[in-house]
Amino acid sequence: MSEVLLEAKAVAKHFGGVQALREVSLSIRRGEIYGLIGPNGAGKTTFFNCMTGLYVPDGGGFVFAGAPLLADAPHRAAERGIARTFQNIRLFGNMTALENVMVGRHVRTGAGIFGAMFQNAATRAEEAAIRQKADDLLHYVRIEERADDLARNLSYGDQRRLEIARALATDPKLLCLDEPAAGMNATETAELRELIDGIRSDGTTVLLIEHDVKLVMGLCDRVAVLDYGALVIEDVPAVVQKDQRVIEAYLGA
Amino acid sequence: MDILLQQIINGLVQGSIYALVALGYTMVYGIMGLINFAHGEVVMIGTLVSITVAGSLIEAGMPVSLAGMAGLSASVLACMALGWGLERIAYRPLRNAPRLTPLITAIGMSIVLQNLAMMIWGRNYLTFPSFLPKIDFELAGANFTAIQVIIVVVSATTMGGLLLLVYRTKLGMAMRATAQNPAVASLMGVNINRVIAAAFVIGSALGALAGVMVGSYYEIAHYQMGFMLGLKAFTAAVLGGIGNLAGAMLGGVLLGIIEALGAGYIGDLTGGFLGSNYQDIFAFVVLIVVLMFKPSGLFGEKTGDRA
Amino acid sequence: MTSRFFRSAVGIGLLAVALIALPFVAALGGQAWVRILDFAILYIFLALGLNIVVGFAGLLDLGYIAFYAVGAYTWALLASPHFGLHLPIWVILPIGASLACLAGVVLGSPTLKLRGDYLAIVTLGFGEIVRIFLNNLNAPINITNGPQGITLIDPVAFGSFKFSGTTQIFGLALSGPQKYYYLLVTLAILVVVINLRLQHSRIGRAWQAIREDEVAAKAVGINTRNIKLLAFAMGASFGGIAGGIFSAMQGFVSPESFSLIESIMVLSMVVLGGMGHIPGVILGAVLLSILPEALRYGIGPLQTAVFGKMLVDPESLRMLAFGLALVLVMRFKPAGLWPSPTRQRELAEAKS
Numbered sequence: 022m023s024e025v026l027l028e029a030k031a032v033a034k035h036f037g038g039v040q041a042l043r044e045v046s047l048s049i050r051r052g053e054i055y056g057l058i059g060p061n062g063a064g065k066t067t068f069f070n071c072m073t074g075l076y077v078p079d080g081g082g083f084v085f086a087g088a089p090l091l092a093d094a095p096h097r098a099a100e101r102g103i104a105r106t107f108q109n110i111r112l113f114g115n116m117t118a119l120e121n122v123m124v125g126r127h128v129r130t131g132a133g134i135f136g137a138m139f140q141n142a143a144t145r146a147e148e149a150a151i152r153q154k155a156d157d158l159l160h161y162v163r164i165e166e167r168a169d170d171l172a173r174n175l176s177y178g179d180q181r182r183l184e185i186a187r188a189l190a191t192d193p194k195l196l197c198l199d200e201p202a203a204g205m206n207a208t209e210t211a212e213l214r215e216l217i218d219g220i221r222s223d224g225t226t227v228l229l230i231e232h233d234v235k236l237v238m239g240l241c242d243r244v245a246v247l248d249y250g251a252l253v254i255e256d257v258p259a260v261v262q263k264d265q266r267v268i269e270a271y272l273g274a
Numbered sequence: 275m276d277i278l279l280q281q282i283i284n285g286l287v288q289g290s291i292y293a294l295v296a297l298g299y300t301m302v303y304g305i306m307g308l309i310n311f312a313h314g315e316v317v318m319i320g321t322l323v324s325i326t327v328a329g330s331l332i333e334a335g336m337p338v339s340l341a342g343m344a345g346l347s348a349s350v351l352a353c354m355a356l357g358w359g360l361e362r363i364a365y366r367p368l369r370n371a372p373r374l375t376p377l378i379t380a381i382g383m384s385i386v387l388q389n390l391a392m393m394i395w396g397r398n399y400l401t402f403p404s405f406l407p408k409i410d411f412e413l414a415g416a417n418f419t420a421i422q423v424i425i426v427v428v429s430a431t432t433m434g435g436l437l438l439l440v441y442r443t444k445l446g447m448a449m450r451a452t453a454q455n456p457a458v459a460s461l462m463g464v465n466i467n468r469v470i471a472a473a474f475v476i477g478s479a480l481g482a483l484a485g486v487m488v489g490s491y492y493e494i495a496h497y498q499m500g501f502m503l504g505l506k507a508f509t510a511a512v513l514g515g516i517g518n519l520a521g522a523m524l525g526g527v528l529l530g531i532i533e534a535l536g537a538g539y540i541g542d543l544t545g546g547f548l549g550s551n552y553q554d555i556f557a558f559v560v561l562i563v564v565l566m567f568k569p570s571g572l573f574g575e576k577t578g579d580r581a
Numbered sequence: 582m583t584s585r586f587f588r589s590a591v592g593i594g595l596l597a598v599a600l601i602a603l604p605f606v607a608a609l610g611g612q613a614w615v616r617i618l619d620f621a622i623l624y625i626f627l628a629l630g631l632n633i634v635v636g637f638a639g640l641l642d643l644g645y646i647a648f649y650a651v652g653a654y655t656w657a658l659l660a661s662p663h664f665g666l667h668l669p670i671w672v673i674l675p676i677g678a679s680l681a682c683l684a685g686v687v688l689g690s691p692t693l694k695l696r697g698d699y700l701a702i703v704t705l706g707f708g709e710i711v712r713i714f715l716n717n718l719n720a721p722i723n724i725t726n727g728p729q730g731i732t733l734i735d736p737v738a739f740g741s742f743k744f745s746g747t748t749q750i751f752g753l754a755l756s757g758p759q760k761y762y763y764l765l766v767t768l769a770i771l772v773v774v775i776n777l778r779l780q781h782s783r784i785g786r787a788w789q790a791i792r793e794d795e796v797a798a799k800a801v802g803i804n805t806r807n808i809k810l811l812a813f814a815m816g817a818s819f820g821g822i823a824g825g826i827f828s829a830m831q832g833f834v835s836p837e838s839f840s841l842i843e844s845i846m847v848l849s850m851v852v853l854g855g856m857g858h859i860p861g862v863i864l865g866a867v868l869l870s871i872l873p874e875a876l877r878y879g880i881g882p883l884q885t886a887v888f889g890k891m892l893v894d895p896e897s898l899r900m901l902a903f904g905l906a907l908v909l910v911m912r913f914k915p916a917g918l919w920p921s922p923t924r925q926r927e928l929a930e931a932k933s
């Protein structure tokens with residue numbers, strides 16, 4: 022239970038004069054829901070981007086499931102089992118909801134050009150399996166009735182769900198959600214909470230960036246707080262909640 | 275040694291012309307993200323207009339130098355009008371169209387202009403009247419002519435003027451603001467239509483100047499001359515980092531020099547296997563190699579994806 | 582269900598009959614029209630090859646014709662008196678396709694990470710490089726025979742059945758162009774099927790995903806560079822095959838056939854018809870290959886009839902009309918003449 026799944030070691034990243042991450046070290050255990058909070062501009066998204074290979078850190082690195090993660094290779098991160106959503110939703114807008122999730126299966130399937138051209142039995146079977154899995158995932162996040170709609174025509178909440186379904190389609194060990202509740206109303210947030218809890222129960226570790234402190238404190242097993250790119254504290258919610266520095270960071274912001 | 279110097283001088287002259295034309299590409303690209311494929315044709319039309327105007331004035335008995343100035347002015351005015359018209363008629367209606375649409379339009383306009391020019395000026399090579407006395411200078415064993423000096427000096431002055439315009443005037447500030455972010459610029463009260471039109475008009479004027487200079491340098495002109503010239507100039511703009519004015523200037527000069535050196539030494543480099551008829555490949559080979567190592571050009575900013 | 586099946590069966594039957602009868606109808610206007618028809622189909626093939634690159638993967642390739650040139654010269658060099666080689670089609674065509682594919686990979690692997698417009702200029706430059714080499718590789722060793730090109734190229738042949746000259750089949754006289762027509766239609770149908778299958782495959786979805794949002798595509802584990810390279814290589818291979826057939830059909834190749842304007846022509850077919858939409862691309866290819874020919878035959882006589890003499894050179898009028906057509910279609914149908922239904926909707930929504 023307490024085996025470490027992801028370990029960040031002194032990750033640093035700056036943009037021009039802005040030090041977005043200052044040697045951040047933290048570790049996420051297999052099976053937990055881990056919250057990453059902090060005021061706007063604290064470096065949470067930057068942390069995600071470094072971890073998933075979109076940015077190359079200036080220093081430090083990540084160890085995931087026992088082996089280091091390569092920097093600058095986003096598709097490798099997904100291959101290794103890290104899936105993510107984006108703070109400003111990035112769906113394939115002109116593809117249907119179902120197709121979006123089917124694209125998520127790309128990394129776990131193998132049909133190539135020749136399979137596509139000759140439509141052999143193996144390719145057809147794989148394609149059917151992709152479709153089945155995508156269908157199941159749309160059910161899982163409860164937007165199955167929107168399967169054939171273009172992603173960009175979905176409501177905001179449904180787009181968030183679709184992005185989660187697409188991420189889950191890559192069979193992740195670690196699911197990273199960047200402010201999934203942003204812009205949701207109370208009912209939607211409650212449903213989201215249920216969904217995240219379910220994902221963890223089904224065996225996927227979750228890393229959650231969130232502004233909604235109540236959601237994080239109620240849902241997460243452990244929480245880390247970033248402020249001005251530096252890790253302030255990493256502990257269980259009850260401790261974090263009472264920490265003077267955390268209160269200051271939030272009030273000061 | 276003197277051959278080396280000679281080639282560098284020749285390259286500098288050709289490069290100044292590339293730079294002037296490259297500015298037209300880079301300004302339009304910087305502001306609206308369009309490869310204005312027809313720009314080479316604008317330059318060609320500039321050259322041919324100046325031939326017609328200057329030629330007929332000389333025939334009417336006007337002194338050669340005056341006729342030359344008149345030809346240049348007519349050419350600049352004609353190209354400014356052409357650039358303005360192109361933007362207004364062909365590109366402006368396509369501001370919100372899919373990305374490839376304006377590119378195809380630009381290609382279409384380029385074909386139209388080339389064939390119109392052929393109908394007007396014919397298929398044959400035209401000789402450019404010599405405006406300037408043929409004076410040769412010598413420096414450290416290399417020869418150069420008055421026209422070469424003029425080309426380099428005029429180009430340098432013009433480019434200096436352009437930099438002043440862009441960095442010291444209100445119009446220039448509006449142009450830079452639009453290049454940064456059109457939506458924000460527009461909110462700040464910048465008239466985007468005017469800025470874009472200005473980019474086309476200024477670029478075309480520079481193109482006309484380049485066209486007249488290239489005509490008087492080689493003393494020959496042709497309805498297809500805009501194609502390769504435009505291509506090279508665009509290559510120069512990309513080489514320098516497209517959208518970047520100083521980059522276009524340096525890219526142009528650099529390309530001219532590389533080409534001249536390449537053409538001069540390719541035979542020696544390949545043991546006589548490849549001759550100077552391969553001159554035209556240098557531009558593209560250099561381009562491909564530079565972009566491999568510096569994907570945004572030599573002086574371009576790295577534009578990262580913000581996720 | 583059965584009635585729909587019945588209807589589409591009837592539709593396919595009618596189409597088949599029309600396709601079989603077409604070269605005989607065209608022959609009524611002379612063999613020149615059959616040849617024009619052949620070229621229209623060759624262009625369909627080429628345009629659908631480029632559609633994989635531009636339409637599916639969203640990569641702007643302005644040097645596509647270079648791959649066509651590779652295929653054409655491969656055939657010309659391996660099946661003509663130039664080197665005295667006369668290899669059979671099932672050897673040359675795969676070699677031509679592989680060489681074109683290789684050229685695509687060599688060009689694509691360092692450049693596909695570039696921004697779209699940079700890729701356009703790099704491919705354009707590559708096309709020019711290939712043409713310049715073809716023009717000049719006649720000295721010191723004569724490989725391409727320079728600007729004169731290569732002549733007396735072998736036609737397509739399967740055993741003793743040659744596609745040049747007239748043959749009697751079932752009491753029917755089939756001319757060379759008519760035989761090539763059936764070969765080309767077969768190939769074109771093949772490439773349509775391949776395009777359709779690719780579009781709705783794992784790879785096709787990955788292409789579309791990259792086109793929509795490259796960052797998100799990477800984040801779900803798509804190796805965007807390799808997948809783009811795959812599109813590039815596929816497009817190049819199709820270009821190589823088309824080039825080989827072109828070479829054999831013409832019996833003659835020279836660098837002139839592979840200039841930038843040819844790349845532009847094929848790209849225009851794709852964009853004008855409706856990028857990524859297979860029927861649209863076919864329409865674009867047919868229109869842009871037949872219309873200029875129709876103009877060629879129409880403009881000269883029309884001028885003589887109206888003005889009593891030739892006022893303007895028909896060739897430049899023809900090109901002028903082509904240029905204007907590009908401008909006008911883009912102005913009034915920015916997504917092409919026959920865009921896919923989603924693209925059409927997209928555009929309509931963007932306007933409102």
Ligand SMILES: Nc1ncnc2c1ncn2[C@@H]1O[C@H](COP(=O)(O)OP(=O)(O)O)[C@@H](O)[C@H]1O
Nearest residue numbers: 036039041060061062063064065066067068580
């Ligand atoms: N691509 C980028 N270029 C420049 N600065 C960036 C970039 N991404 C993030 N930053 C800066 O890094 C800091 C941290 O940003 P971010 O990680 O997005 O914060 P958070 O997600 O915690 O709100 C901010 O000051 C932001 O402006």
Ligand SMILES: [Mg+2]
Nearest residue numbers: 065066067108
């Ligand atoms: Mg953020």
